[in-house]
Amino acid sequence: MTRATTVRAVLAAAVLxxxxxxxxxxxxxxxxxxxxxxxxxxxxxxxxxxxxxxESTDRTxxxxxxxxxxxxVAEPTLTRSGEDRIIVELPxxxxxxxxxxxxxxxxxxxxxxxxxxxxxxxxxxxxxxxxPDEEGRPLALGPARLTxxxxxxxxxxxxxxxxxxxxVALDFHKGAxxxxxxxxxxxxxxxxxxxxxxxxxxxxxxxxxSPQVAPSVGCNVGLPSGSTQITGSFDAxxxxxxxxxxxxxxxxxxxxxxxxxxxxxxxxxxAIDASAxxxxxxxxxxxxxxxFVYRLFGALAAVALAAYGVISYAALVALGVxxxxxxxxxxxxxxxxxxxxxxLVFERAREEYAERPGRSLRSAMxxxxxxxxxxxxxxxxxxxxAAGLLFFLGSGPVKGFGVTLAIGVLASMFSALVIARAxxxxxxxxxxxxxxxxxxxxxxxxxxxxxxxxxxxxxxxxSRRWLLISTALIAVAVLGIVVRGxxxxxxxTGGRLVEYSTSRPVDVETARTALAGAGxxxxxxxxxxxxxxxxxxxxxxxxxxxxxxxxxxxxxGHTTKVRDELIGPSLGDExxxxxxxxxxxxxxxxxxxxxxxxxxxxALASVAALVHDVIVLVGAFAWxxxxxxxxxxxxxxxxxxxxxxxxxxxxxxxxxxWAKARRVPVATVANRAVLQTVPxxxxxxxxxxxxLAALAVLGGDSLxxxxxxxxxxxxxxxxxxVLTAVPVALVLEKSSKAxxxxxxxxxxxxxxxxxxxxxxxxxxxxx
Numbered sequence: 023m024t025r026a027t028t029v030r031a032v033l034a035a036a037v038l039x040x041x042x043x044x045x046x047x048x049x050x051x052x053x054x055x056x057x058x059x060x061x062x063x064x065x066x067x068x069x070x071x072x073x074x075x076x077e078s079t080d081r082t083x084x085x086x087x088x089x090x091x092x093x094x095v096a097e098p099t100l101t102r103s104g105e106d107r108i109i110v111e112l113p114x115x116x117x118x119x120x121x122x123x124x125x126x127x128x129x130x131x132x133x134x135x136x137x138x139x140x141x142x143x144x145x146x147x148x149x150x151x152x153x154p155d156e157e158g159r160p161l162a163l164g165p166a167r168l169t170x171x172x173x174x175x176x177x178x179x180x181x182x183x184x185x186x187x188x189x190v191a192l193d194f195h196k197g198a199x200x201x202x203x204x205x206x207x208x209x210x211x212x213x214x215x216x217x218x219x220x221x222x223x224x225x226x227x228x229x230x231x232s233p234q235v236a237p238s239v240g241c242n243v244g245l246p247s248g249s250t251q252i253t254g255s256f257d258a259x260x261x262x263x264x265x266x267x268x269x270x271x272x273x274x275x276x277x278x279x280x281x282x283x284x285x286x287x288x289x290x291x292x293a294i295d296a297s298a299x300x301x302x303x304x305x306x307x308x309x310x311x312x313x314f315v316y317r318l319f320g321a322l323a324a325v326a327l328a329a330y331g332v333i334s335y336a337a338l339v340a341l342g343v344x345x346x347x348x349x350x351x352x353x354x355x356x357x358x359x360x361x362x363x364x365x366l367v368f369e370r371a372r373e374e375y376a377e378r379p380g381r382s383l384r385s386a387m388x389x390x391x392x393x394x395x396x397x398x399x400x401x402x403x404x405x406x407x408a409a410g411l412l413f414f415l416g417s418g419p420v421k422g423f424g425v426t427l428a429i430g431v432l433a434s435m436f437s438a439l440v441i442a443r444a445x446x447x448x449x450x451x452x453x454x455x456x457x458x459x460x461x462x463x464x465x466x467x468x469x470x471x472x473x474x475x476x477x478x479x480x481x482x483x484x485s486r487r488w489l490l491i492s493t494a495l496i497a498v499a500v501l502g503i504v505v506r507g508x509x510x511x512x513x514x515t516g517g518r519l520v521e522y523s524t525s526r527p528v529d530v531e532t533a534r535t536a537l538a539g540a541g542x543x544x545x546x547x548x549x550x551x552x553x554x555x556x557x558x559x560x561x562x563x564x565x566x567x568x569x570x571x572x573x574x575x576x577x578x579g580h581t582t583k584v585r586d587e588l589i590g591p592s593l594g595d596e597x598x599x600x601x602x603x604x605x606x607x608x609x610x611x612x613x614x615x616x617x618x619x620x621x622x623x624x625a626l627a628s629v630a631a632l633v634h635d636v637i638v639l640v641g642a643f644a645w646x647x648x649x650x651x652x653x654x655x656x657x658x659x660x661x662x663x664x665x666x667x668x669x670x671x672x673x674x675x676x677x678x679x680w681a682k683a684r685r686v687p688v689a690t691v692a693n694r695a696v697l698q699t700v701p702x703x704x705x706x707x708x709x710x711x712x713x714l715a716a717l718a719v720l721g722g723d724s725l726x727x728x729x730x731x732x733x734x735x736x737x738x739x740x741x742x743x744v745l746t747a748v749p750v751a752l753v754l755e756k757s758s759k760a761x762x763x764x765x766x767x768x769x770x771x772x773x774x775x776x777x778x779x780x781x782x783x784x785x786x787x788x789x
Contacts, residue, residue, distance in 0.1 A: 037436070038329050041336035041646040048339045052696035053422060055285045056294055059113040063281035067104040074106040074275050081274045108277065116583065116590035118284055119564040131170025131268065133207060134163040136220040136232065153224065155232045159627050163222050167205045170225075172198020176268040178261035181253075188261035190231075192250040192268065200248070207244030207635035209235045223268065231264055238479030284586035293725070297350045300720045304355050304713035305331065311708055312361055316368050317463025318455060322445040323364040323438075330437035337429050348656050348728065356430025361709040362401065363438030366394040366671070369702045371464045372471065381460060384450040390464075391443060397674040398435070400619055401667040405431050407700075408612055408663030415604035420604055438584045459761070470701045481696060482689045485749035492634055492745040492746045495738075499641020506644045510649030512587050514601065521550045521585040522571065524578025528555060532577055540573035542566075554584060562588070601655050608659055609633065612666050620673055622756050627751035628669040631742040635665045639731060648762050653728050661735030668703060668743030673751070675699050681765040688755050689761075692748050700744070701781045707740050 054061050066074040066082055083100055086108065090098045099111040112118075113281030140152035140160030151163045175193040195200050203490035205221060212218040214237050222232040233252045239245060256264070309324035314321065327667065334353065338345060345353075371390030374381065409431065449455050455462050467475070482488075512519040533547045533555055542559065550556035555578075567586070575581040589597070609629055616625035639661060642652055680688060713731065718729035 024447075027444055027447040030440050034329070034441040034444050037333060037490050040442070041329075041333045044336040044340050045332060050315045050335075050339050051206045051342055051344050053344045053349070054111055054113060054283070055347045056350065057113055058116070058285050058347065059111065059548055060115040060118045061203065061281075061283045062110040062112070062118070062279055063103070064108040064110065065280045065590075065593075065731055066108065066275040066277050068274050069275055072274055076102070076105050078274050079106050081109065082277065085274070086110065086277075106784075107280075112442060116284060118282055118586070121569065129743040131173070131223070131225045132166035133168050133202070133205060133413070134166055134222040134224060134547075135209060136217050136222050137162040137164050138217050151519060152221070153227065153229050155222070155547065161220070161222060161229065161232065163224070166224075167200050168194075168201040171267070172201065173268055174198075176265040176667070178256075178258070178265040181251075187253070188256040188258055188263045190252040190256070190261055190268070191254065194752065202250070203244035203246060205244070206235050206239060206250075207242040210239040210243065211241035229465065229620065230268075237474070278590070278779040279588070280590035282586070282588035284583065286582065293347050293350070296720045296725065297347075297353075299355075299716070300716035301331075301357060301727075303720070304716035307712040307716070308357070308361060308709045311712065312364070312434070312705070315468065315705055318449060318461050319368060319463045323361060323368075323442050325445060326364065326411045326437045326442035327357065327360055329441050330433050331357060333437065334430050334433035337433060338426065341429075343425050343429070344422055345426070346422035347725070350659075352423045352426040352656075353430060355714055356427060356434065360430070360434035360437060362433060362667070362706045363394070363398045364442050365702050365709075366397055366401075367391050367438070367442075368464060369468075369699075369705075370394045371469075372467055372701075373698065374469075375465050376467050382450075383456040383464065384447065387446055387450050391439070396440070397671045400670040400674060402431050402435055404612060404666040404670060405663040406761045407615060408659050408666075410610065411604055411608050412659050415600060415607065427660065455714050468701055470704060472699075474697045476699060480693055481745075482693050482749065482752060484712040485689070488745040488749045489753070492742065492749075496634060496637050496641075499638045499644075502641040502645040506647065508644050509647055509649050510598070511654075512558065512589050512594070513650045514594055514652045516589050516591035517558060517560050518567070518586070518588045519556065519558045520567060520570070520583060521554050521556045522574055522578075523554050523582045523584050525580040526578050528574065528578040530555070533557075533574060536573050536577045537570060540569060542570055542573070545570070550584075561591075597652070601652075604659065605636065605654065608662050612662065616666070616670070620672075620677065621758070621760060621763070622674075623751050623754035623760075624669075624673040624676070626754060627747045628673065628743075630750045631669055631739075631747035632662055632665050634742045634746050635735060635739050637659055642734050643731065648727050648730065654731055657731035657735065658727050659737055660732060664736055665739035665743055668739055671702060672696060672699050672743055672748060676751075677763050681763045682767075684762040689752055692752060695750060696744055703740055703744070704780060709737060710736055 045401045047225065064086075066079045072078050079102055082101055087098075087100050090100065090110065090112070099109075099115055101109050103109050131374075134151075138161075140162040151165075152160050154165060155161050161617075172194050173192065174195045177191050179189060179191060181187065181189050192202075198698065207222055209219050214234070220232045220234050222229050224230070231254075232253055233254065235245070247781070252264070309321075309327060312320040312323050312327075314320070334356065338353070343349070367387075367390045370393045371386045374386040374389045374393075378386075406428055409424045409428035412427065414424075415420050423784050449462070460466070530547050530549060534545070536555070537543070537545045537547065544559065548556045548558075548559040555574065557574075559570075562570070571581050609632060612632060613625055613629045620628075637656060639658060640650070643654065672695060675698055676688075676692050679695050679698075680691045683691060712728045714733045714736070717725050718733060
């Protein structure tokens with residue numbers, strides 16, 4: 023065993039050992055769509071005195087954090103997004119009404135002197151000085167004497183000694199405390215039971231409390247801030263809520279809920295179980311397939327695939343990546359894509375054996391790794407570009423998918439180029455493995471390659487016919503987009519989408535009738551799988567959603583909310599615009615990378631195939647009536663990376679063969695390159711299809727559209743990378759004046775310390 027093999031084996035063992043330790047000792051960080059809970063996105067707005075910038079949004083976030091901490095939610099998460107947005111994640115909170123009522127209080131908290139009873143005509147004026155008290159009686163209020171910014175602390179407690187029940191204690195900052203003493207001292211100058219002896223606490227144009235100053239307080243004496251208590255007929259929840267609102271004080275900026283998502287814990291648990299089953303079944307099918315195709319070396323690649331799963335999972339856990347439902351699907355998908363590098367290497371090693379049957383197995387494998395490196399690097403870089411675009415241009419779960427995909431790509435390269443290489447190099451030293459071609463799986467060309475070699479089809483004798491087929495596919499897709507229209511999800515249009523599970527079966531028509539009778543005639547009702555109902559409406563408040571659920575419960579019995587998504591119209595417009603920008607940037611970035619790595623004709627041809635795949639996939643979803651949302655965008659950008667990945671492998675081989683035979687027509691070279699890369703394309707595609715088929719069957723509604731989009735995209739991308747990209751490149755080459763690519767110069771052999779190490783089984787003789 024050489025020194026390089028030893029180093030790879032030790033490195034692989036060390037990384038795998040650390041990964042196993044991390045897997046056994048650390049738990050993954052689950053997103054709300056997997057553990058259940060509510061996610062709110064708040065948009066900060068400019069106020070009359072403060073601009074919604076980074077600094078003021080951070081101050082608003084801290085006030086919100088105080089309010090949410092008082093709710094008692096386990097491990098809430100608050101982060102600023104951009105300049106003026108705040109993302110709030112509340113695990114295990116299934117009813118967002120309570121949270122929204124508390125954290126959504128946006129107006130300045132203020133304390134007012136009561137000037138007397140108001141009139142019914144003035145009652146409820148939001149901008150006036152007359153507001154209803156807690157019992158609905160109008161009060162005429164004076165100007166604000168101090169604001170919530172002066173509140174130092176507020177807390178609820180139970181006074182058992184004096185029998186006052188639940189009370190709320192107030193404590194003010196020094197300057198505000200003097201204002202409070204002055205305000206209560208002026209109120210104490212009025213007789214007991216006089217309305218003017220009350221002090222009104224106003225939040226969000228609503229009187230949340232208007233206590234009377236105690237009879238024991240003297241005129242112009244007032245209450246010291248540290249010993250102020252509000253008493254009344256409070257229960258525990260009312261006292262805590264009042265203390266929370268007062269302590270939270272004023273938000274520096276008004277905020278608006280532009281996005282709200284709620285996921286039930288059952289749905290998340292089902293998604294985890296389904297994804298785990300899909301991963302096991304898909305990975306087992308992929309391992310069996312590559313073992314069948316490549317025999318012993320395929321089995322070693324399957325071992326490396328298992329190591330890849332452990333390493334990538336450990337990396338996700340160690341980096342603290344929040345694992346979302348799309349991210350979990352991306353992790354499962356990456357298992358199928360991880361075999362790509364191994365397949366490339368094995369196919370190149372088979373070619374080395376076919377060209378020089380007498381060479382050793384070890385030298386053929388070394389040449390396979392060396393010759394496949396360029397295609398492996400380029401194909402993985404294009405996938406990393408797609409993952410980066412998902413992270414920087416996506417939002418919410420789509421970001422998690424991008425992170426998971428990127429980690430999966432890096433881990434797959436390590437497993438293929440380090441672990442699999444170490445295992446295959448150790449095995450290739452065995453005389454038994456080298457001598458018996460049926461055992462190693464490399465010394466025989468394979469059935470697909472043998473069939474293609476025997477038939478030698480001339481695919482590009484008339485390349486324009488393939489372009490006509492591709493044009494027809496695009497026309498059918500565009501027709502679907504025009505005739506059926508694209509069913510944009512709530513994420514891109516704004517509105518609310520809620521899924522309910524009922525204890526008794528309810529058909530769609532019955533549900534529509536019940537909702538129409540409750541005043542929700544514009545609600546769209548569809549089935550959501552397993553007997554669940556999906557209701558989509560326009561703008562719907564939390565109270566209205568509660569009434570909608572009650573209407574369904576009359577027909578379906580006990581009704582549980584499984585999933586809830588609310589997207590504001592402004593955010594929907596922004597997400598739709600960002601999706602188009604993401605697609606445009608993806609195309610331009612891929613074009614720039616390919617133009618640097620390849621000829622401009624190859625780059626344009628690859629991008630043409632990429633655009634073809636995007637249009638066909640969107641058109642297919644239009645014909646099928648499937649929803650186009652953020653998860654579909656993640657699948658679409660993944661298809662872009664996969665499509666370019668396939669095109670890179672083909673054009674890398676075209677460049678290599680053309681450089682060796684510069685006088686041969688490029689159409690002949692392209693035909694030969696395609697026939698040589700078809701086995702790799704088929705075998706890699708099969709690995710991904712096993713995983714996606716398992717996800718589509720077992721993943722449920724949550725992952726069905728995602729898996730379907732990738733299934734269609736991979737099939738179309740496999741076709742277009744060969745029968746669209748190559749014909750387009752051949753057409754462009756007719757007008758190109760650039761010379762054929764130059765042949766790479768072989769490394770110069772020297773003697774001494776810097777000499778290239780010769781294979782021990784190679785005697786150096788050449789014919």
